[in-house]
Amino acid sequence: MILSLLFSLLVIYVMGYLFVSRFMVVPVLISSHPARDKQNESSWICICRNFHEAMFRLEKCIFKFCIALGAGISFSSILYTMLLFCAKTHVHWCLIIEILCTGILAWIHFRKPQTSDKSFMQLERTDFRWFDAVIPAIWLILFFYFIWIIFRLALIQPHGDVDAWATWNLHARFMSRIPSEWENLFLLKDFHLDYPLLLPGFIARLWLGSPQDGTWIPQGASLLFPVLSVLLLYSSLALVKNRLWASLASIMLLSTPYFMDRAPAQCADIFLSYLILASLVLLFMADTYRQHFLFLLGGWMAACAAWAKNEGMLFLVLTTLGVFFLVQENKRRGNKTEIMNWLAGTLPVGLVILYFKIRYAPSNPMVNQNPEILMQKFCSWERYSLVFRTVMSTFLEWGRGYIPLLILTMGMWGIDASRLRSRYYCLSAMTIGMMFIVYMIILIVSPFPLGWHIFTSWKRLVLQLWPATLWLIFLALKSDEK
C-alpha cells in the first residue's frame, strides 16, 4: 500500500516536473567573466565563487521542485475530478492515465530538448560576507524547527480542524469511497457544496490506492503545502533578489503564529496561498526574463487557485483582467503571445470550474441577497467601524508586530524604484491590494452575522495573501547587490 502511494506520488512529481520543464526556464548560471583566466584568481575568490554557484544551483533546484510538485498535484487532482465528472466508474484508470501523460511528456522532453534554456543571469559575486552563510544557516535551523512544530501539531489532530472534516475531507470521502456514488454529496445541505474540489480531489486521488481512507494522507498533504510555500518564497526571492532578503522573508513566513497554527489544519487556505504566490512569481519571471511560456504556467497556477477556493476565483479574475489591461495599454510585439499563453494556462482549469459551478454547485449565499438589505448593509456605519477595527487589530497583531516592522523596513531600507516601473510587479501588487479591499467589502455585505463571519474568516483571508505580500515587499526592497 505504501509502495503504491509512493509510486503515485513519484508519478505525480515526475509528471509535474516534465510539464514544468517544458515551459519553465529559470535562471541558468554563467560566469560573469567567461574569458577571465581563472588561474589568476586567488583561491579565496575561487572558493567564494564555488559557494555562490553551488547555492544558486541548489536554490534553482528547490524552485523547480516547488513549482513541479504544485503543478503535478493540481494536474493529478483535476484529472481525477474530470474522471469523476465524465467516467465515474473508471476512476481507477487515473494512475494509468497519469503514467501515459508522464510518458508523453517524457517523450516530448527528450525528443525536443529545451532550446530556449538560455543563460540570462550572471553571477557577479566573488566576495563572501559573514551573513551569506550565517543567515541561510539560521534559516535552515528555523525551517527544520518549523517542520517539527507542524508535524507534532498534525499528530494531535489527525482529522484536522472542524472545517477539514466537515468540508474538505468529507468531500474527499464522497469522491473516493464509492466513486460511482460521489454525486450523493450534492444531496446534502450546509456542507459548503459550492467549494471547489482541488484539495479534495488530490486527497481522494491518493486514497484511491489505499484500502482505508487513512488520516495520514490528508495529514501529510497538509504538511506539504506550508513547506512548499516557505521553500517557494525562499527560492524565488533568492533567484530574483538575494539570499539575505529571501531568508528573512521566509523566516517571517514560517514563524507567523497563525501560519503555524493553520498549517496542519488540513484546509485549503495554505494551498491557496501557495498557488497565489506561485502564480505571481511565475508572472513576474515571465515578464522579467521575457519567457512567454511562463505565462502559461502562471495562468495554470492562477486557475488552480480558483479551483482550490472560491476566493481564488477573485484572484483569477483580477489577474486575468490585469494581463488584458497591460496588453491593451502597451501594444508591443509579444503581448499577444503573453495573453495567448495566459489563456492557454487558465482555460483548461477554467472549463472544469465552469462545469462544476453549472452542473453541481449550489449558489453561494453571498450572491443571493436582497438588494434592499444589501444597501442597508452598505450604509451601515457600524459595520464599517467593526471591519475597520478588525483590520487595524490585524495590522498591529499579525505575527506580533510583523506588519509595522515591515513598514519600518521599507521606510529605512527604501524601495527599489525600478521595481515600481515593472508592469507585472505593479499588477501583482494591485491584485493583492484589490483582494484585501474586496475581502473587506464582502465582510461589510456579508449575509452572516458580522462578528461571527469576521471571527471565523478574516485571519484566514489574510493568511491566503500573506506569502504573496511578503514576496512583493521583499522584492521591492532596495538592494546594494548587483
Add this chain to the structure above:
Amino acid sequence: MLNYKQAILSVLILVLSLYNLVSFGLSQHAGHGSLSSAGKKVLLLDQRYQVLRPFLAGHKTVGYQLMYDPSKKDPPLLLLMRYYLAQYSLAPHVLKTQKANPLLIIDDFDLQESSGMFPDLHNWEWVFRSKDGLNLFQKKGGAS
C-alpha cells in the same frame, strides 16, 4: 555590505521571528504530542460511526436522529457538530435529519442506557445496537 540600518532591521526581524517560533513551539509542546481533546473526540466518534458502514451498503439516504440527555444541556452547536461528524464518518451515505422516509434510521444516543428513549418502535426493527448508544433500525418489511 550591510549598512547599519539594514543590520539592525535584519536582527530585529530575526529576533521577533525566533521569539514567535519558540513561544509557539513551547506552547504546543505542553501537550507532549498526545491527541488534543477535540482531536481525540473526533477520532473516537469517527471510529464509533464507522461500525455502521457495512450495514448501510446500497442505501443512498439514511435517517439520522440524535437523541440526547436534556440534563446534559449540550449546546445546539455541539449537537450540530455531532451530526456533521456522523455524516463525515458515514459518507457517501447521506444522513437525512428531517422530512425523509428512509428504510434505515440511525438513532444516536448520548446515553449509556438508551432503552426507553425511542418515541415509537412500532414499525422498526433493530439491525445493530452498540453499548454506547448507537442504534440502527430498519423499517419492518423494508429491503435489507
